[in-house]
Each structure stands twice: as C-alpha cells, then as structure tokens.
Amino acid sequence: MSVQPAARASASKVWEENAVPRHRIQWCPGCGDYGVLNALKLAFTRLELVPHEVLLIGGIGCSGQIRNYLNGNGFHGTHGGPLAYALGVKMANPDLRVVALAGDGDTFAIGVENFVHACRRDPQVTLIVMDNGVYGLTTGQRSPTGGLGQDFPEFSEEEPPPFSPLRLALAAGATFIAQSFSGDPKHAAEVYAQAMEHPGFAFVNDFSPCVTYNKFNTYDWFRERLQPVPADHDPTSLEAAWELLADFRRRGRSPLGVVYRNPRRRKAQRRVPMWPQELEGIDLEPMLRAFR
Amino acid sequence: MAGRLKVLVGGVQLRDGVGTVVDVVGRIATRAGLHVLANERNYASTIYGAHQFDPLLICEEPPLSHGDDQVDILVALEFDSNPDAPQQPNRDTILRHGAHLRDGGVLLYDASTGTVPTEALEARGVRVFPLPARHIALRELKREVVKNMVVVGALFRLLEFDMDQHYLRALLEERFARKAQDLVDLNLRAALRGRAVVEEVLRERGWPSVGYRLEPRSTSEPLLFLSGTDALGVGAIQAGCRFYAGYPITPASPLLEFMDRYLPAYGGRSLQGQNERESIRAALGASLAGARAMVGSSGPGISLKVEEFGLAGAAEIPIVVVDSQRAGPSTGMPTKTEQADLRMAISAGHGEIPRIVLAPSTLEECYTLIMDAFHLADKYQCPVFFLTDLTLAEVRKSVPQSLFRETVRIVREGVLTEEDLRRDGFRRFRLTESGISPRIFPGTPGAVFKMSGTEHDESGFVTTDPPRRQAMMEKRMRKMETYLREDARGPQVYGDPAGRPVLVGWGSTKPVLLEARERLRAEGLEVAVVQITHLWPFPTHLVKPVLQAASVLIVCEQNYSGQLADLIQERCLLPTRRILKYNGRVFYVSDIVRGVHQIVRQGIGEVRVAEALPVPVEAHEGE
Numbered sequence: 001m002s003v004q005p006a007a008r009a010s011a012s013k014v015w016e017e018n019a020v021p022r023h024r025i026q027w028c029p030g031c032g033d034y035g036v037l038n039a040l041k042l043a044f045t046r047l048e049l050v051p052h053e054v055l056l057i058g059g060i061g062c063s064g065q066i067r068n069y070l071n072g073n074g075f076h077g078t079h080g081g082p083l084a085y086a087l088g089v090k091m092a093n094p095d096l097r098v099v100a101l102a103g104d105g106d107t108f109a110i111g112v113e114n115f116v117h118a119c120r121r122d123p124q125v126t127l128i129v130m131d132n133g134v135y136g137l138t139t140g141q142r143s144p145t146g147g148l149g150q151d152f153p154e155f156s157e158e159e160p161p162p163f164s165p166l167r168l169a170l171a172a173g174a175t176f177i178a179q180s181f182s183g184d185p186k187h188a189a190e191v192y193a194q195a196m197e198h199p200g201f202a203f204v205n206d207f208s209p210c211v212t213y214n215k216f217n218t219y220d221w222f223r224e225r226l227q228p229v230p231a232d233h234d235p236t237s238l239e240a241a242w243e244l245l246a247d248f249r250r251r252g253r254s255p256l257g258v259v260y261r262n263p264r265r266r267k268a269q270r271r272v273p274m275w276p277q278e279l280e281g282i283d284l285e286p287m288l289r290a291f292r
Numbered sequence: 293m294a295g296r297l298k299v300l301v302g303g304v305q306l307r308d309g310v311g312t313v314v315d316v317v318g319r320i321a322t323r324a325g326l327h328v329l330a331n332e333r334n335y336a337s338t339i340y341g342a343h344q345f346d347p348l349l350i351c352e353e354p355p356l357s358h359g360d361d362q363v364d365i366l367v368a369l370e371f372d373s374n375p376d377a378p379q380q381p382n383r384d385t386i387l388r389h390g391a392h393l394r395d396g397g398v399l400l401y402d403a404s405t406g407t408v409p410t411e412a413l414e415a416r417g418v419r420v421f422p423l424p425a426r427h428i429a430l431r432e433l434k435r436e437v438v439k440n441m442v443v444v445g446a447l448f449r450l451l452e453f454d455m456d457q458h459y460l461r462a463l464l465e466e467r468f469a470r471k472a473q474d475l476v477d478l479n480l481r482a483a484l485r486g487r488a489v490v491e492e493v494l495r496e497r498g499w500p501s502v503g504y505r506l507e508p509r510s511t512s513e514p515l516l517f518l519s520g521t522d523a524l525g526v527g528a529i530q531a532g533c534r535f536y537a538g539y540p541i542t543p544a545s546p547l548l549e550f551m552d553r554y555l556p557a558y559g560g561r562s563l564q565g566q567n568e569r570e571s572i573r574a575a576l577g578a579s580l581a582g583a584r585a586m587v588g589s590s591g592p593g594i595s596l597k598v599e600e601f602g603l604a605g606a607a608e609i610p611i612v613v614v615d616s617q618r619a620g621p622s623t624g625m626p627t628k629t630e631q632a633d634l635r636m637a638i639s640a641g642h643g644e645i646p647r648i649v650l651a652p653s654t655l656e657e658c659y660t661l662i663m664d665a666f667h668l669a670d671k672y673q674c675p676v677f678f679l680t681d682l683t684l685a686e687v688r689k690s691v692p693q694s695l696f697r698e699t700v701r702i703v704r705e706g707v708l709t710e711e712d713l714r715r716d717g718f719r720r721f722r723l724t725e726s727g728i729s730p731r732i733f734p735g736t737p738g739a740v741f742k743m744s745g746t747e748h749d750e751s752g753f754v755t756t757d758p759p760r761r762q763a764m765m766e767k768r769m770r771k772m773e774t775y776l777r778e779d780a781r782g783p784q785v786y787g788d789p790a791g792r793p794v795l796v797g798w799g800s801t802k803p804v805l806l807e808a809r810e811r812l813r814a815e816g817l818e819v820a821v822v823q824i825t826h827l828w829p830f831p832t833h834l835v836k837p838v839l840q841a842a843s844v845l846i847v848c849e850q851n852y853s854g855q856l857a858d859l860i861q862e863r864c865l866l867p868t869r870r871i872l873k874y875n876g877r878v879f880y881v882s883d884i885v886r887g888v889h890q891i892v893r894q895g896i897g898e899v900r901v902a903e904a905l906p907v908p909v910e911a912h913e914g915e
Binding site: 018071072076087093275276 | 574603740
C-alpha cells in the first residue's frame with residue numbers, strides 16, 4: 001500500500017477545508033501529533049473518503065485538538081468518553097465513518113472502562129491513541145503508559161510501572177490491534193488505512209512524542225526501540241499475537257505494525273429512523289397487546 | 293361492595309408469590325371492566341426473604357387516588373413460622389397490617405402450619421378464613437407453585453366473582469399459550485379447591501357472605517392494565533424515541549426492559565451500558581447522529597451522569613433524561629419512594645446550562661408529557677429532565693385503551709437540509725435571537741459540523757475570547773427565555789385558589805391531594821389544588837398570579853426540606869407552609885387532611901408525617 005504524490009497534494013486541500021488553518025494550530029513545535037495529522041490526511045486520501053461522511057471524535061487533551069485541524073464532522077465531549085460516543089453514533093447510523101482520536105490518559109486512565117468494553121463490543125470505530133506517556137495539556141503529569149523503558153527496580157502505589165495497551169486490548173478481545181510511530185507518518189498512514197477498513201473496532205497505538213514534557217521517550221529513543229513486526233508474523237492468530245508481544249517484551253523492544261487482526265462475525269445493522277416521515281404514524285398495537 | 297374495595301396481599305418476597313396473586317387479580321378485574329389501582333408496591337431491595345406487600349384497589353368507577361392505608365381484605369400468604377415468633381406462624385403480614393384492616397373486614401391467611409390466634413381481630417368484627425393453600429398445593433395437587441391459584445380461587449369466592457371461571461380460564465390459556473392444557477386444568481383445579489375451603493368456612497360459621505361482591509361491568513372500550521413505566525415507554529416510542537440507553541437500577545430498570553423488548557420492532561435500538569456513563573455517552577452519540585435519544589436512571593445513576601448533562605448543554609445536544617426518583621441520599625432506600633431530586637435536576641453540573649425539567653403527575657401524564665419532552669429536547673437542543681418517582685414508575689392501573697390514541701406530529705426543529713446549506717451556509721452555533729441555532733446531522737452533503745463541550749465560536753472552534761464567550765453563553769441561555777415565552781405551561785389548577793388554602797404539589801402526589809380536597813370539602817373546608825408539571829425554567833409569570841391569591845400555601849412533598857416550597861419562595865417571593873413525608877411510604881389522604889388541619893387551625897408551619905413502628909412481636913418472659 002503506497003500513497004501517490006498527486007493524491008498527497010489533493011489530500012491537504014480537501015482535508016484542510018473547514019478546519020483551523022495550519023498557522024493557528026496550537027501544538028508545540030516538534031509535537032508528535034503533527035505526524036499523526038499528516039498520516040491521517042494520507043490515510044483518508046488513500047481510502048478516498050468524503051469529509052462529510054466522516055465523524056472525528058476527539059478526546060480531551062492536546063491530542064483531541066486534532067479534530068479541529070481536519071475537515072469532517074468533529075465532536076469533542078468529556079474526558080474519557082470518545083469511544084462511548086462513537087458507539088452511540090455507530091448504533092444510530094452505521095453508514096458514518098467514525099474515527100476516535102484520543103490520548104493515552106484519556107483512553108487508558110479515565111476512559112479505560114470505555115476502552116475495555118469497546119474491545120468487547122467491537123463497534124466499527126477506529127481508535128487512534130496518541131501515546132506520549134504524559135498529560136501534556138496539564139503540564140506533564142504521568143499517564144498510565146508513562147515511564148516506558150525506565151527501570152523500575154521497586155515501585156509504589158503512587159508510581160506503578162507502565163502498562164501495555166496492546167496486551168490489555170488483546171486480553172479484552174479487540175479484533176484489530178496495531179502500533180505506529182508518528183515519526184514515520186508514511187507507515188502510520190498505512191496502518192491507519194488498514195484500521196479504518198477493518199470491519200470492527202480497530203485500535204492503533206501511535207507513539208507520538210511530547211517534546212515539551214517527556215524528555216525521556218524522545219523521537220530517537222523510539223527509533224532505537226521500535227521494530228517492525230516480522231514479515232512472517234500471522235496477525236490472524238491470537239497465539240501468535242501473544243507470542244509476538246512476549247518476544248518483543250523479552251528483547252526490550254516494541255512492535256511497529258499490525259499485531260492482531262481477526263474480524264468477528266457481526267449482525268447486519270440498519271440506520272435508526274430519524275426523520276418525521278419515518279417516525280410518525282406507527283402502530284402501537286404490538287405494545288398495547290401485552291397489557292390486556 | 294360500596295363501589296370501592298381494597299385488598300392487601302402480603303408475604304415473603306419471592307417465596308409466597310405476592311406479585312403473582314396481585315397480577316392475576318388485577319388483570320382479571322381489569323378485563324371484567326373494573327378499575328384497578330395498585331399504587332404502592334412494597335418490596336425490599338433483596339431478592340428473597342423480606343416482607344413484601346401490595347395493596348390493590350378495585351373500584352367500579354376510576355378512583356381519585358389510592359386513598360388511605362386502610363384495607364378491606366387482608367391476604368397473608370406466609371405459611372410458616374416467623375423467626376421472631378416461632379409459636380406464631382403467619383404473623384408478619386397480620387402484625388404489620390392488622391391494624392389497618394377495617395372493622396368488619398376479612399382476613400384470609402395460609403394456615404398450612406396451623407391456625408393463628410386472631411381473637412383481637414375477631415373482636416373487631418373481622419371475618420377470618422384460614423386456608424391451607426400450600427398444603428393443598430403440595431399434598432393434593434403435587435405442585436407447590438399452584439398455591440397462588442388456590443388463594444386466587446378463595447379470594448374470588450369471597451368476592452363472589454368469576455364463579456364459572458370464565459376469566460381465569462381465559463387468562464391461564466393465554467399464559468400457557470394453549471401448549472400445556474394440563475397446566476391450565478391444574479391451575480383451575482387449584483382455584484376450585486380454594487373456593488371450596490372458603491365455602492366450607494362460610495357454611496360452618498353460618499355466614500351467608502362476607503359482604504363484598506365484584507360484578508363485571510361492561511365498558512365502552514377495553515381497559516388495559518399497565519404501569520407508569522409502560523405508559524412512559526409507549527409515549528416515548530410514539531414521540532420518535534429510537535435510541536435508549538440505561539444501566540440496571542431500581543426503579544428505572546423496567547424502562548430498560550421495556551425498550552429492549554419493543555424498540556427493535558420500531559427500527560430503534562436499546563443499549564444496556566456497561567455503566568451509567570457509557571449509557572448516557574452512547575445516547576449523546578446517537579443523538580448527535582440524529583436519533584431521538586433517551587436515557588433513564590434513578591438518583592445514584594443520575595449523579596454519575598452529571599458531567600454529561602453539562603456537555604449536552606454546552607454542545608447543544610438534545611437528550612431526554614428520565615429520573616425515576618427513589619429515596620436517597622446515596623443509595624438510600626432503593627425500593628422506596630421519594631421526591632428529592634428536584635434540586636439536582638434543576639442545577640446538577642458545574643457552570644450553567646439551559647435545561648428543562650418536567651414532572652408528570654399521573655400514569656396518563658407519563659404518556660402525554662414524555663411526548664412534550666422529546667419535542668422540547670429537539671427544539672431547544674438541550675437536556676430535558678423527566679422526573680417520575682418510584683410510585684409513578686411502578687403504579688399499575690386500568691386505563692381505557694383510547695388513552696393511547698393521541699397523535700403526534702414530529703417536528704425536527706432547526707435541522708438544515710442540503711438545499712438550506714447551499715443557500716445559507718452553515719455555522720453550527722450561529723448567534724440567533726431565539727438562542728436556537730440551526731444544526732445538521734453528520735452525513736449531510738455540503739457541510740460538516742464542529743461540536744464541542746469546550747467553549748467555542750459560532751463555527752464550533754475552541755475559543756476563550758471574552759466577547760465570543762459572553763455572546764455564546766448568552767445565546768445558549770436565551771433558549772430559556774424563548775422557552776418561557778413559547779412553551780412553558782402554567783400549573784394545573786383545581787378549584788378557585790382565591791382566598792383559600794391552596795395545596796401545591798408536583799409528581800405523583802396529585803391524586804392524593806385531589807382526594808384530600810374532596811374530603812376536606814365534606815368536612816366544610818374548601819381548598820384548591822395546584823399541580824406544577826413544568827418546573828424549570830420556573831414559570832414564575834404563570835405560577836405567581838395563581839398562588840398569590842391564596843390565603844395560605846401548603847406545599848406537599850415527599851422530601852425532607854421542601855424543595856418545591858423553597859423554589860416557590862425563591863421565585864415567587866411568597867411564604868409557604870409544608871407537609872413533608874420521607875419515610876419511604878406514599879402520602880395517604882389522611883396524612884394530607886390531618887396536615888391541613890394542623891396548619892390551618894393550629895397555625896403550624898411545617899408538618900412532618902410520621903408513622904408508628906410495626907407492632908413488635910411479644911417476647912416471652914425470660915427470653
């Protein structure tokens with residue numbers, strides 16, 4: 001899967017309308033989220049999506065701003081909520097393309113309940129987590145994925161070791177699990193495109209460095225540590241996915257690419273009636289019969 | 293029967309089948325054209341073992357309210373020993389409710405483990421019928437479950453009702469769907485055995501009858517027997533609700549079950565969230581995608597949803613929130629009634645948002661007012677709170693089927709089409725005179741929206757510029773002025789308030805206040821009743837002119853502080869007196885009548901209705 005140069009030119013054009021102009025973007029210079037933004041535009045273009053059919057649901061934090069920097073419908077709710085809103089949107093209108101764009105704190109701390117159950121429910125929603133290990137917008141407090149790669153000879157309740165989103169997703173039953181790096185937008189775009197084509201809940205953990213508050217997990221640190229998933233890995237095998245994660249863990253590395261992909265059979269779903277002509281003049285008899 | 297009969301069925305929760313007996317009797321009486329009202333279903337928040345009772349009022353004409361706690365027929369289904377009184381089986385129902393049994397009433401009890409000393413009751417003229425229902429079921433019919441049908445048969449004999457088993461047979465055949473004829477026959481045999489026992493007692497004691505008699509009446513149209521929650525559910529679906537989300541909680545779970553059962557047939561979807569927040573978030577998602585959406589919960593669940601109310605207000609997403617109030621605080625008494633969430637509904641959340649609070653006062657209004665709730669949510673793009681309470685949610689009542697013939701016209705205010713967009717362009721939060729901005733649903737060609745709970749400009753982009761913030765805040769809150777001008781409804785007024793004491797209520801207490809009014813009139817005291825259904829934004833301009841004419845305002849509420857009374861004082865600057873009850877039981881007409889006398893004649897400002905503890909079991913000396 002590759003993106004053509006001509007398409008790239010039109011990508012910026014279509015996806016920059018109805019959005020905050022680039023000079024007003026409020027991310028720090030060097031923020032990893034720029035890479036995610038570029039990769040998203042590439043992926044949308046690659047899939048030939050039409051902006052009005054896309055709904056971007058942002059999380060709270062720097063990452064959530066991305067919905068305003070792209071064309072398409074955008075919604076921004078409460079902290080931890082993106083996946084639950086997305087669930088409702090998809091249940092009401094399965095035709096919409098829903099992409100949730102959230103941070104690691106939003107998804108794995110306050111929103112972990114919604115994350116775990118999204119893995120189980122498997123709505124046709126793409127989740128891209130911009131994982132930087134810190135709460136950037138509130139000036140750098142540690143998130144659940146914080147401390148990645150640091151040595152924890154001892155730990156405390158206040159500062160537990162980081163946990164692995166990929167293992168959590170796998171354990172919770174997610175059907176598409178991948179990892180990408182915003183320092184490599186071209187590869188990330190390919191992963192996103194695959195995620196958006198997945199007929200179920202697709203989770204992409206994107207390492208997106210915070211250059212202001214996380215001085216440890218830098219671009220160079222990730223480049224050194226991230227390795228592509230081996231070409232012979234079978235992503236449709238759950239056992240292979242667990243083994244792959246264990247193997248990377250043993251070697252102190254993290255995988256880049258699709259770790260697991262195995263769609264679940266789902267019932268066909270129709271759009272919920274929304275317009276007066278679909279709602280009026282219904283027959284109440286089936287309900288009333290039960291009360292005789 | 294003097295037009296009105298109250299039967300109270302009591303027993304051990306889950307074991308004795310109190311619910312089954314009441315359901316069968318209620319349904320059959322309704323089919324026979326009688327008006328049934330079961331307004332006070334008393335159960336505990338345990339599955340098994342607690343004392344449960346369910347009073348059932350059967351009338352020839354629709355009753356005004358459930359009246360007093362006095363009963364005509366007491367049915368005690370406990371068959372074995374009360375652990376507190378091993379020598380006195382079957383005492384719990386009799387101990388708790390014997391005092392409410394009217395002189396000359398009837399006691400029917402399960403005598404499977406022996407008879408009960410009932411001299412005290414008999415001295416008051418009560419006719420006692422020991423019925424070994426469990427023994428008959430277990431030993432003669434070999435199926436313990438049919439003991440309830442033995443009781444139903446006995447009860448019908450006492451009431452000289454359905455002697456040819458016409459109604460009972462029809463109900464049983466439907467219930468077993470003609471698949472198990474032997475089950476139908478077994479149940480009918482059980483009913484006949486119950487009847488035979490009563491006949492024997494009547495013969496032995498030489499009583500010709502017990503003085504109660506139910507007669508089927510012909511009605512111009514069929515009556516339905518359903519709960520307030522059922523009526524609300526029908527109304528919601530008729531009003532276009534196609535997405536419902538809830539999380540199990542008493543007493544809102546039946547709404548979730550109703551929607552699970554019926555929404556799919558109308559193309560809608562119902563979701564049991566993994567928690568309260570997932571529920572409302574999914575509903576908000578469905579709503580912004582264009583579906584008419586509703587969530588339901590009770591106090592503790594509403595508390596958990598509070599953050600999302602703020603979002604719905606700020607991002608201007610329509611949502612109907614049903615709060616089936618129960619007794620708080622915290623998890624309080626999950627199965628007992630209270631009206632203490634008014635203050636929460638009008639103010640829950642940080643900051644200020646436009647919101648509308650409605651409270652139905654009867655089962656019929658659960659059906660009609662919920663339609664208004666959906667209309668208002670759509671029109672004003674804000675949360676609409678629908679405050680029912682446990683009493684309203686669980687009341688079961690016979691209503692004519694024509695109640696459900698209301699037609700609705702579904703208006704989707706301010707939704708732009710592709711043509712509108714081409715002509716006018718689109719800003720999601722356009723500053724308008726009315727405060728209501730045009731909107732689109734995602735997927736509409738020609739435009740996209742940007743919506744956010746963060747403060748935003750007209751296009752939906754984040755901003756904290758003071759003038760933009762101020763304009764947006766004022767735009768949102770202007771909706772409330774528009775609402776007060778166009779859609780606020782004044783109170784329902786019964787009688788002329790001028791110069792008289794006025795009883796003011798909200799929610800499920802209205803029927804009781806109306807019956808209290810009749811009773812006070814019979815005693816020579818004329819009062820008026822004012823019921824407020826549209827509670828927020830408070831329609832001061834409609835309420836104050838009505839209330840200020842009164843000689844004294846008596847606000848009757850089931851909470852500790854008098855939340856509506858405070859609201860009236862705050863908004864109308866009128867002093868109020870209060871009758872308050874918060875022990876978990878419903879108001880009885882006598883509570884109100886007594887309270888009014890105390891206030892009007894003795895000048896008491898605040899009456900707190902209390903109830904005596906159940907009579908303690910006498911312990912033997914030395915224990």
